[in-house]
Amino acid sequence: MMSLPFVLFACAIGxxxxxxxxxxxxxxxxxxxxxxxxxxxxxxEVLNIQL
Known part of the structure; x- marks a missing residue:
């Protein structure tokens, strides 16, 4: 999901x-x-860190 912007930028370059x-x-x-x-x-996003 986080790679989607980079794929779109690669399409723009192409x-x-x-x-x-x-x-x-x-x-x-x-x-x-x-x-x-x-x-x-x-x-x-809330991080639920339990120590």
Whole structure:
């Protein structure tokens, strides 16, 4: 799940390589949004550590 933004960034690089600028920007924006959402879930997650 945490690798999803990096897969989207790789797709953006591939689309840019094939000169599909709009598709590359779409993948890049979606990758950023997914990364921010996953970071938000990670930051607000409660750790149940029992000593």
């Amino acid at each position: 689309a840019a390589w094939l000169r599909h600028r709009g598709v590359a920007m779409g993948f890049w924006v979606v990758g950023l949004l997914v990364m921010l959402v996953l970071f938000r879930f990670h930051v607000t």
